[in-house]
Each structure stands twice: as C-alpha cells, then as structure tokens.
Amino acid sequence: MNYLILVSHGQFSEGLRDALSMFIGDDIEQVRAIGLKSGEDTTNFGSRFKSLLSDIAPDDGLIVLGDIIGGSPLTTVTDILNQQQRLSETIVLGGMNFPMALNAAILKNTMSGDDLVSAVLHEATTAVKQFELIEADEDEDEI
Template sequence: MNQILLVSHGDLAKGMLQTVSMLIGELDNIYAFSSYRDDENALLYRINEKIKTFNKSDEIYILTDIFGGSVNNEVLTLLNQPNITLIAGMNLGLVVGIATQADKINESELDRIIQESQQGIINCNAFLAKEMNKEGDDL
C-alpha cells in the first residue's frame, strides 16, 4: 500500500489534507504533519512514530512544502530507508496524483505526476494575454 505523509511549515499540510479529502474523499493512507517554531514534539519524532505503524512492504511518499526548507532538510535524514520517496514542492495536483495511485509508483509514472503538477502552475494573466493575441478576440 502507498502511504502519504504531507509535511509543512505551519498548517499548509493540514489544509492540503482537508482539500484532498474534499476532492477525492477521505483516505486512510494520507497524514498531515505541521512544524511550528514552538513544537514540543519534534517533527521527525512524530513522523517516525507514524512510519512505525506501517507495514514493511508499504511504499512511503513524503511530500514537503519547499525544497531546502527546514522541514525538507529534516526529512532528508529518512532517505536511508529504501521504501521512502521524498518530494519537495507539494501542491494539490501532486498530492492528488499520488493519492490516486493504488500500487507502488514506478519512476517514470512518478516523473509524469510531478511534471503534470508543475504544469498546473500557470500565470493566468500571461496565458490570457497570449491567447487573446493568438485569436485576436476577447475571451
């Protein structure tokens, strides 16, 4: 089974989980972890405690908010486990893309999901201006 851990600064991960649940329904394999400046329980400790509840055969996808941020850097220490994949730059398209996969995601499929999630980031002003110039009409 695929297990998904959403990890962020502040409440981004919790909001992402709530939004994904609204779009595709409640899933029992997605978990949110938030990091705060005054945390009493260390983020890595809480993540490790959750990972201990998974089956050894589970694939674990950890999605963090920003590459190079403190949350991402902390989670990097878990990459010594072969069943963990860490992806930085989480967005809704990425979470939905991974959450809708029932089986282990092979490298090319994961690359496709990541590319599709990146393509969902669009400057709408520039897009509309380009389309208007192309068609010569108002939209």
C-alpha cells in the first residue's frame, strides 16, 4: 500500500487533508497529515511524526509532500525517514498545493517513480494561474 504524507508549518497539512477527503472518499485513510505547531521544537515534532509512521508497514510506499523544501518540518521528516532507512525509497516533493496533493492521492497506487513525480509536478504547476473574467460578446446574448 502507498501512503501520502502531508507535512507543513501550522495546520496547513491538516486542512489540506480535510479538503482532500471531499474528493477521494475512503482513500483518505491512506493520507496522513502533520504540521509543526507554533512554538513547537523539532524534537517534539519528530516524535509526533514517528508516531504517525508507527502503523505504516516498512514495505509500504511513501510519498511526502511538504509546504517548503528546506523548512524545519520537511527536513525533520526527511531526517527521520533517513534514520529509518526509508528515505531512498520515498518520493519527497515541496511546494505543496491542493492540485498537487489531489493528483498524488489519486495516482499513488497506479503510478510510481519518475512517472508519478512528473504527473504530480505537472499538475501542481499548471494549476497555478491568474483568474481572468471573460466578457461575453453582445452578439451571443441575442441568440
């Protein structure tokens, strides 16, 4: 089984998981979320992350999405995965957004490796655009 783990500062990851549940239904059980709380040290955060992993089998696949590459939450998570010798088999991506998380949640059991990374990153970047209001032609109103 493959798990999607959302990692963030604050409650962003928990909110994102909640929003994902509206789209993926029962598959939400394979999505975990953890955020570094305001004022929390990384040691405590790391302990909470280890607890989050405790019921995931060592041979289960992991896809980790973090809010910021190089931020304390994601570096703590990758350090722990490295200590547990799971990092080399884990896909880790930063710059998490909703389209990226939704795509990862949907594709995590049907794609792997570079194909999964390409699909998830493509969706993450193509979904970011400015909303533009398009005026209807007056001719179209007369139909």
